[in-house]
Amino acid sequence: MAGRHGTEYWRLAGIALPALLLGALLGMPGWGLALGLLAYLIYHLRNLARLRDWLDNHHQAEPPEAGGLWGEVFNHIHHLQQRNKKQKRKLANALSRFQQVATALPDATIILRETGEIEWCNEAAKRLLGLRTPQDIGNHITNLIRTPAFFHYLNHEDFSEPLEMPSPVNSDINLAIRVIPYGRSLRLMLARDMTRVQRLEQTRRVFVANVSHELRTPLTVINGYLESLADSEEAVLRPWRKPLQQMQQQAKRMARIVDELLSLSRLETKPPPLLEKAVAIPALLANLKEEARILSGERKHDIRFEVDESLWLKGAADELESAFSNLLSNAIRYTPAGGRIEVRWYQDDTGAHFEVQDSGVGIASEDIPKLTERFYRVDIARSRATGGTGLGLAIVKHVVNRHGASLRIESTVGEGSLFACDFPSRLVSRAVTKAAALS
Numbered sequence: 449m450a451g452r453h454g455t456e457y458w459r460l461a462g463i464a465l466p467a468l469l470l471g472a473l474l475g476m477p478g479w480g481l482a483l484g485l486l487a488y489l490i491y492h493l494r495n496l497a498r499l500r501d502w503l504d505n506h507h508q509a510e511p512p513e514a515g516g517l518w519g520e521v522f523n524h525i526h527h528l529q530q531r532n533k534k535q536k537r538k539l540a541n542a543l544s545r546f547q548q549v550a551t552a553l554p555d556a557t558i559i560l561r562e563t564g565e566i567e568w569c570n571e572a573a574k575r576l577l578g579l580r581t582p583q584d585i586g587n588h589i590t591n592l593i594r595t596p597a598f599f600h601y602l603n604h605e606d607f608s609e610p611l612e613m614p615s616p617v618n619s620d621i622n623l624a625i626r627v628i629p630y631g632r633s634l635r636l637m638l639a640r641d642m643t644r645v646q647r648l649e650q651t652r653r654v655f656v657a658n659v660s661h662e663l664r665t666p667l668t669v670i671n672g673y674l675e676s677l678a679d680s681e682e683a684v685l686r687p688w689r690k691p692l693q694q695m696q697q698q699a700k701r702m703a704r705i706v707d708e709l710l711s712l713s714r715l716e717t718k719p720p721p722l723l724e725k726a727v728a729i730p731a732l733l734a735n736l737k738e739e740a741r742i743l744s745g746e747r748k749h750d751i752r753f754e755v756d757e758s759l760w761l762k763g764a765a766d767e768l769e770s771a772f773s774n775l776l777s778n779a780i781r782y783t784p785a786g787g788r789i790e791v792r793w794y795q796d797d798t799g800a801h802f803e804v805q806d807s808g809v810g811i812a813s814e815d816i817p818k819l820t821e822r823f824y825r826v827d828i829a830r831s832r833a834t835g836g837t838g839l840g841l842a843i844v845k846h847v848v849n850r851h852g853a854s855l856r857i858e859s860t861v862g863e864g865s866l867f868a869c870d871f872p873s874r875l876v877s878r879a880v881t882k883a884a885a886l887s
């Protein structure tokens with residue numbers, strides 16, 4: 449740095465000193481110095497003007513010729529310009545590669561500004577959502593997709609679950625819409641055609657329902673014969689007693705699986721319950737109490753019920769009964785003899801709650817999220833031994849979802865589990881108790 453400044457000082461000295469000397473010779477040293485400095489100033493102004501001209505003129509690639517400090521400034525700027533150009537080219541290439549990929553994506557892909565205007569969209573977005581380019585670029589997305597559900601989804605800011613809705617251009621196409629916020633304020637919106645997946649899902653459902661249905665009749669026949677054979681006192685059958693018992697046990701288990709598969713497919717295909725008619729949950733629980741005692745049998749669990757007797761719930765009675773009974777039977781089956789089981793039915797600020805707490809074997813935390821998958825069992829042998837099918841909690845989950853409720857599971861291995869159904873307040877209905885009606 450010092451060297452460069454040095455050259456510049458020499459230049460100043462080289463102009464100013466001779467001018468000063470010349471002035472002194474002529475008897476006007478002041479004027480001489482002033483003229484010298486003026487010349488120096490003009491030199492700089494000229495270079496500054498050249499710099500401006502050069503920067504103004506974008507097409508002219510080469511910097512103007514100059515020595516000393518100015519030459520270095522020109523070269524430096526030139527270097528920066530070149531580097532900038534290279535980076536721009538690289539960026540443009542990357543961008544165009546990305547756009548090529550995004551354009552070819554089968555999912556509709558739209559880049560939205562924070563305020564909701566469309567910044568860019570791909571081919572699939574035109575096909576699936578009916579967007580047009582360039583007309584729609586810069587338009588607000590809700591001006592183009594006018595479904596209330598979509599408007600609500602976009603403004604709700606909760607994008608954890610996709611929104612399913614028919615395509616605005618073709619109602620036969622079902623779309624799953626996702627919004628992913630990224631960068632400082634942009635949002636990526638994806639819409640996937642779910643028609644095929646849903647058709648497959650539908651086919652699967654119908655298939656399972658058909659198979660279960662078809663298996664039911666033969667199983668009933670087999671069960672019937674097995675039962676009479678097992679009951680028979682004939683001497684020839686005596687050696688067969690044990691195998692017959694086992695066959696009967698397994699056939700019963702199969703019948704139970706078939707029944708539960710049918711219940712599941714009904715829950716999947718039936719429209720959700722209307723949630724208008726209030727169900728007398730306390731009466732339903734009184735029945736379950738009896739069932740629980742029978743199921744516990746010899747094992748004599750300490751089963752307690754704590755029930756708000758006037759708390760009713762809007763929903764489907766048969767579904768709620770099957771869910772509650774599943775949870776209770778699990779508690780009994782996965783709790784050793786003499787264990788404690790508490791059933792609670794109460795209301796608080798957040799809504800109505802059905803809880804079953806046991807002092808049983810408990811569940812490891814990594815298994816908890818998988819419990820509601822079909823046929824998922826932590827311990828298959830234990831589940832089978834107690835007559836389990838692995839479908840109970842899948843049924844519970846469906847029922848709970850269909851009531852706009854959620855299933856809460858807390859557990860510690862070796863200490864016990866808590867299974868709770870949390871129903872929203874809007875489903876709560878208060879029965880007019882006899883006492884209240886009389887007063």
Ligand SMILES: Nc1ncnc2c1ncn2[C@@H]1O[C@H](COP(=O)(O)OP(=O)(O)O)[C@@H](O)[C@H]1O
Nearest residue numbers: 778779782825826827831836837838839840841
């Ligand atoms: N109260 C509970 N305590 C411990 N484990 C449980 C309890 N309830 C359910 N589970 C576990 O969850 C699995 C799935 O339950 P479920 O779907 O009802 O099937 P299953 O027919 O086996 O009871 C069970 O196999 C068991 O491992």
Ligand SMILES: [Mg+2]
Nearest residue numbers: 778836840841
């Ligand atoms: Mg079960």
